[in-house]
Amino acid sequence: MSLVLVLYHSQEHGNTQAMAEAVAEGARDAGAKVKLVNTNEHRFDPDQYRKIDAAAFGTPDYFGYIAGGLKTFADDWYIAKGKDRQGLEGKPYGLFYSHGGGGNVREPFEKLFKYVGGKQVGETIESRGKPTAAVLRACRELGAELAVVK
Numbered sequence: 001m002s003l004v005l006v007l008y009h010s011q012e013h014g015n016t017q018a019m020a021e022a023v024a025e026g027a028r029d030a031g032a033k034v035k036l037v038n039t040n041e042h043r044f045d046p047d048q049y050r051k052i053d054a055a056a057f058g059t060p061d062y063f064g065y066i067a068g069g070l071k072t073f074a075d076d077w078y079i080a081k082g083k084d085r086q087g088l089e090g091k092p093y094g095l096f097y098s099h100g101g102g103g104n105v106r107e108p109f110e111k112l113f114k115y116v117g118g119k120q121v122g123e124t125i126e127s128r129g130k131p132t133a134a135v136l137r138a139c140r141e142l143g144a145e146l147a148v149v150k
């Protein structure tokens with residue numbers, strides 16, 4: 001059974017959280033175990049990254065950039081990898097983000113996780129405001145793909 005990490009930041013309305021929960025549901029329904037972490041509540045230990053098979057990363061657009069909690073994960077991961085690379089190399093990953101109408105975070109988000117991740121699975125999922133049924137369906141599909149990716 002594979003282990004999928006869904007690591008996201010959600011703080012304002014729960015929009016990114018709703019997307020994260022849909023990704024997690026899709027992955028579980030496809031047979032994976034899921035670790036769901038909101039970086040607004042917990043700082044994710046990058047050592048745990050060794051144990052996962054695939055990851056989904058989610059952020060709200062904050063001033064055209066990634067929310068600080070998720071950016072902290074990327075910083076922690078880079079520093080941990082510099083000390084001991086074993087198991088910290090990129091994993092297959094998917095991306096999702098929420099915004100209020102600007103949505104300029106896509107470019108820096110994709111650029112940063114291209115660096116942190118291995119190969120991107122599916123398209124980056126974008127959502128404005130409260131996620132629609134179509135957005136949540138796309139998130140579940142992403143979770144299902146991550147559950148079986150090699």
Ligand SMILES: Cc1cc2nc3c(=O)[nH]c(=O)nc-3n(C[C@H](O)[C@H](O)[C@H](O)COP(=O)(O)O)c2cc1C
Pocket residue numbers: 009010011012013014015016017060061062063064065098099100101102103104128129130
């Ligand atoms: C500090 C802050 C900065 C934001 N900056 C932007 C922005 O530059 N562009 C944009 O479209 N939305 C911006 N937003 C709106 C959020 O991206 C949007 O409400 C998002 O859905 C919040 O996700 P959450 O409910 O998961 O926290 C900002 C919100 C906050 C709190």
